[in-house]
Amino acid sequence: MDVIQKFVKFCVDRRSAIGYGFLALITVGSQQIFSLIAFQCPCSHQNLTYGLVFLFAPAVILLVLGYFLDSRTWKLFTGCCLNPKKILPQWNPCQCFQIFLQITMNAFVVPVMWISIALLNGSFYACAMSGWQNPQHVQYVCQNKSQQCSNQLWKAPCNKTAMPSTEAVEVVLLLQAQSQVLGWWLIVASSVICLLSTCYVSCRSKVSSQQMTFWRIYIEKERDKFDQLVQEYATKLAERNLRSFFENKKPDDFDMPDNKSWEEISALCPINSNRQYYSTLHRFVENCENTDGTKKEEFMEFVDGEQSIV
Incomplete structure (x- = not known):
């Protein structure tokens, strides 16, 4: 039992790293299955379009899903057409931009993983670049090779070209090597950007590391308890309404928050520097009499500014 508890604690303490690793494994598996089942390079003049679509279209879909599945997206934009002050409190666009940037950085994690793994695989890139008829590109790829290489480069991925088979293999290996180099550069660049952005946010943070840890734990616990109480009160309200209907009597009073x-x-x-509000619910409970949002607050960190993958 102690071993299980230690293992669970280890997973909880490192849930972000485990979550990213789990996402990476899912991305690798789905990319391999996608390549085996759906991808077949046409070996025609459509290679460029076909390869780029398979490389970037799933990434765009994953990006859209990242925005769609992030609860902060809907907190930010729900009702903003009817009440623009929701998205621009005090008409300050910097706050909206900061929140949207946080959402975007989270949403880009999986698409970047997809593109990186697809480039490391090399199949999509090799198919696409074999169909690119740029003279400098063709000259570079077909350097020290027969004339058939320049004329039938787009057939190389299928090994159906008139050039010697060894040259076709060399061309495909060269394109795959370029793809893998680009893939590693993308991984390195993403890692550096992630590190620098994390350091920048930490350096400008107006709260201590321990308080940030407390805040993350509080947000997680509040979300869990909120889900439990929502289920409980929704069940009670549904039962009260159904009893009123079937028993044909006036329903009992049921206190509920207003709109x-x-x-x-x-x-x-945002967390206020003068008052320790760790969530919008916390602020509402502590300060019910002043919830019109007219008072200017000093921004420290945004609630739900960091989200765990698992």
Whole structure:
């Protein structure tokens, strides 16, 4: 039992790293299955379009899903057409941009993984670049090779060209090597950007590391308890309404938050430097009499600013 508890604690303490590793494994597996089942290079003049679509189209879909599945997206944009002050409190676009940048960085994780793994595999890139008829590119790829290489480069991935088979293999290996180099450069660049952005945010943070740890734990616990109480109160309200209907009597009083209260706790709230509000719900409970958002606050970190993968 102690071993299990230690293992669970280890996983919880490193849930972000485990989550990213799990995502990487899923991306690798799905990319391999995708390549085996769906990808067949046409070996025609459509190679460039076909290869680029398979390389970037899934990444775009994953990016859209990343925005769609992030709860902060809907907290930021829900109702903003009817009430623009939701997205621009105090008409300050910097706050909206900061939140949207956080959402975007999270949404880009899986698409970058997909593109990196696809480039390391090399099949999509080799197919696409064999169909690129740029003179300098063709001259570079077909350097010290027969004339058939320049005329039928697009047939090389299928080994159906008139050039010697050894030259076709060399061309494909060269294109795959270029793809893998680009893949590693993308991984290195993404890692450096992630490290620098994390260091920048930490350096400009107005709260201590321990307080940030407490805040993340609080947000997680509040979300869990919120889901539990939502289920409980929704069940009670449904039971009360059904009993009133079937028993044909006036329903009992049932206290519920009004629409304005729901609106207040659905906003993306910053932690205030003077008052320790760790969530919009915390701010609402502690300061119910002043929830109109007219008071200017000093921004420290945004609630839900960091989200675990698992």
